[in-house]
Amino acid sequence: DIQMTQSPSSLSASVGDRVTITCRASQGINNYLAWYQQKPGKVPKLLIYAASTLQSGVPSRFSGSGSGTDFTLTISSLQPEDVATYYCQKYNNAPYTFGQGTKLEIK
Amino acid sequence: EVQLVESGGGLIQPGGSLRLSCAASGFIVSSSYMSWVRQAPGKGLEWVSVIYTGGSAYYADSVQGRFTISRDNSKNTLYLQMNSLRAEDTAVYYCARDIGMRDYWGQGTLVTVSS
Numbered sequence: 001d002i003q004m005t006q007s008p009s010s011l012s013a014s015v016g017d018r019v020t021i022t023c024r025a026s027q028g029i030n031n032y033l034a035w036y037q038q039k040p041g042k043v044p045k046l047l048i049y050a051a052s053t054l055q056s057g058v059p060s061r062f063s064g065s066g067s068g069t070d071f072t073l074t075i076s077s078l079q080p081e082d083v084a085t086y087y088c089q090k091y092n093n094a095p096y097t098f099g100q101g102t103k104l105e106i107k
Numbered sequence: 108e109v110q111l112v113e114s115g116g117g118l119i120q121p122g123g124s125l126r127l128s129c130a131a132s133g134f135i136v137s138s139s140y141m142s143w144v145r146q147a148p149g150k151g152l153e154w155v156s157v158i159y160t161g162g163s164a165y166y167a168d169s170v171q172g173r174f175t176i177s178r179d180n181s182k183n184t185l186y187l188q189m190n191s192l193r194a195e196d197t198a199v200y201y202c203a204r205d206i207g208m209r210d211y212w213g214q215g216t217l218v219t220v221s222s
Contacts, residue, residue, distance in 0.1 A: 001168075032207065034206075034207040034208075036152070038152070043201065043212045043213075043214060043215065044144075044152060044201075044212060045210065046207075046209070046210035049207060049208050050208075055210055085151075087151065087152050089152075089154070089206070089207055090207075091206060091207025091208065094157050094165035095154055095165065095166075095167055095168075096142065096154040096157065096206055096207065097154060098144075098151060098152045098153065098154060099151075100151050101151040101152070
């Protein structure tokens with residue numbers, strides 16, 4: 001099975017900073033990669049699908065890139081409400097494995 | 108409006124069985140691929156199972172042989188039959204529609220496996 005590895009596992013940044021989270025698949029998955037944001041006690045929220053397509057209603061400061069095995073989620077200017085844990089997920093075929101998550105905090 | 112409402116969670120002893128339900132509205136369950144995802148307390152998201160439109164199903168290795176996903180088209184409801192439950196199955200269980208492509212998740216139902 002394909003493994004999904006995110007880095008870093010935690011991150012502290014200042015408001016206004018540019019933040020990048022990476023996700024690596026152990027084998028190529030084309031662009032079948034989604035990014036989720038989950039705040040404590042809340043349901044995961046889809047931010048990006050197809051590696052780079054912004055889900056409707058998601059602020060444009062979020063962007064995704066990559067294809068094959070290496071992907072990135074970028075927040076162009078970190079806002080206080082972006083404090084959350086972020087997950088990548090492959091969905092080319094089952095198993096639809098998630099990355100282990102990246103916990104983002106404000107410095 | 109698309110809605111997913113899970114039910115059936117609760118406290119169960121190790122070795123026991125439980126069936127989770129996910130009642131869907133606003134779309135037809137059999138026309139989407141439906142997944143179960145779980146999250147143990149303080150841990151990350153773990154994909155559990157999927158059932159495709161044609162009825163084929165797949166499972167995570169951690170639940171293979173113990174869990175069964177199914178749907179009732181007449182009730183537009185997704186199920187997860189969980190047998191031989193273990194302490195490590197304790198989690199909030201979410202159902203989701205077309206995971207990865209659409210943002211439709213239920214609110215989750217808590218399953219606690221403990222004696």
